[in-house]
Amino acid sequence: MNEEQYINELKKCVHCGTCKAYCSTYESDSEESLGARGRLALLFGLNNGQLIPSNTICEKVFSCTLCGACTHQCPLGIDIKEIIYKGRTILRKHDSSRKLLRFISKFFTNHPLISFKFLNLSQHILLPYINKKDVLPFNLTIPERRLKDKLQVVTVPRKIGRVAIFTGCITNFLYPNIGKSLINVLNILGYEVILPSGEVCCGTPLRTLGMEKEAILLAEKNYDLFSKLNVEAVLSLCPTCTLALKSEYPKIIGKGINYSYDISEFLLDKISSRENIKNISNNRAIFHDPCHLKYGLGVINEPREILSKIGIDLIKTKESKCCGFAGTFCFSNKSLSKNMLDTCVNYYDRYKFETLITSCPGCILQLSQKFGNKKVVHLIEVIENIFL
Ligand code: SF4
Ligand code: SF4
Known part of the structure; x- marks a missing residue:
């Protein structure tokens, strides 16, 4: 999104608040600036000079999970997620709270193998300390080998x-x-x-x-x-x-x-309905929709249809909740992320399930922290279990 598009999109907002009704961070903490409409108002104020960049504004703009739930709800078709990406790019130089996170993320991204080896070697020394001190939003276990070494x-x-x-x-x-x-x-x-x-x-x-x-x-x-x-x-x-x-x-x-x-x-369409499937349908299961799957890719029915074909009778949940992982969000907004996780876990707990199936490794990482006594698995593991 270029500068002109960004300004035009910001000007289009009529403050109706429709987007706010779908915003999971607003649901968690009913503060206007923690909702979609409020964040856009802040960016609008920054753009026309009514506001100046500050830590508070950075916190509000960087507290969005970028889940995309709001985007398709705006009656004017405003791409809220893209505006927030652009706003963050503009605010980056003023955002001191995430400097270290930026440095670490860039290092991991540019040197993934060194980072993996380091974490793997420090698995029994550094990681238990880090996990105990609650430095990371989740307990980390590094596997012996990564999936891919070479072509x-x-x-x-x-x-x-x-x-x-x-x-x-x-x-x-x-x-x-x-x-x-x-x-x-x-x-x-x-x-x-x-x-x-x-x-x-x-x-x-x-x-x-x-x-x-x-x-x-x-x-x-x-x-x-x-x-x-x-x-x-x-x-x-x-x-x-x-x-x-x-x-x-x-x-x-x-x-x-x-x-x-x-x-x-x-x-x-490649998985056919099976009659002689392993009997796992007694296992009470629910499907957790990852935000980027549901709101970004618009994939909602496909995982459920596959599970039905292979004999899993899912418990129907009324709505889906963001688990609060959202990549770097859970590192820089630890308490909001934890609140969202608690809301999500309490919501699913009403359904008395035994297995939670999802389609995102990030959601698995986040949800596994709270569902210690229940299985949290990826859809592909369930499919493989039926096939093999
Ligand atoms: S992308 Fe998600 S968290 Fe961000 S403003 Fe929209 S609904 Fe709220
Ligand atoms: S739904 Fe669209 S027009 Fe309404 S407040 Fe949100 S961004 Fe603005």
């Missing part, structure tokens, strides 16, 4: 197609098991799977911190790598990565991978 082509004897996996940082470094599940399921269905080397972070974490230029460099690298592969689809287990490749790259670099899909979109 991998996992082929099958009777190949019916070829797909690539955009691994994503959380899957690659924290949950390689779900990546393996995806490869297994795709192989069983007859797909050759490519995990190219050279993939970098999708760029969303840096963009959320107002680091648009740095995010653009990452987007260009990923676009160059994935657009050259001869595949019918680029799949990711993380809806934030899929949303970036498909819908956000066109906004920041003018081109995207329009054949990138959430796994449920790709697998829906």
Whole structure:
């Protein structure tokens, strides 16, 4: 979004408040400036000089989860999420609270392997201390091996197609098991799977911190790598990565991978209804909608249809709640993130479920903290369990 578009979009707002009704941070703390309308009003005031940048304004603008729930609700079609991204880029130089987070995020993004090795080696020394001191918003466990070391082509004897996996940082470094599940399921269905080397972070974490230029460099690298592969689809287990490749790259670099899909979109017509399925339907399960899957990609029914096909009778929940993870948000807005997690957990607890199924490794990381006695699993693990 260029300067002129940004100003025009801000001017369009008639302060009706429709967006506020869908805003999870406003739901958590009913303060006008913690809602969509309030954040836009602050950015408008900054733009016309009525306000000057301050820590307070930065906190309000950087407290949005960028979930996108508000965007499609605005009767004037204002792209609230893009305005907030732009506002953060403008405010970045005034935002001292997130300086360290920016430095660490940039370091991790530019040196993922060194960072992984360091965390892996310090697993039994530094991490227990960090976990005990509550430095991180969640307890971190680093697996022995990441999913991808180098280019991998996992082929099958009777190949019916070829797909690539955009691994994503959380899957690659924290949950390689779900990546393996995806490869297994795709192989069983007859797909050759490519995990190219050279993939970098999708760029969303840096963009959320107002680091648009740095995010653009990452987007260009990923676009160059994935657009050259001869595949019918680029799949990711993380809806934030899929949303970036498909819908956000066109906004920041003018081109995207329009054949990138959430796994449920790709697998829906490839998984047939099964009669002799393993009996796991007695297990009371609910599906948690990740925000970027629901509001960003518009994928709501596909995971539920797949689960129904494979014999999982989901408990129907009335609404979905943001878990409060939201990438860098949970580090820089710890108390708000915790409130949102509590609201989400209390809401689901009414349904007396045993397994929570979702489609995002970030949601798994966040929700696992509170559902210690219940299973929190990725959709692909459930599918794999049925297949194998
Ligand atoms: S993107 Fe989400 S958190 Fe941010 S203003 Fe919109 S609804 Fe609220
Ligand atoms: S819904 Fe649209 S017009 Fe109404 S307050 Fe929100 S951004 Fe402004």
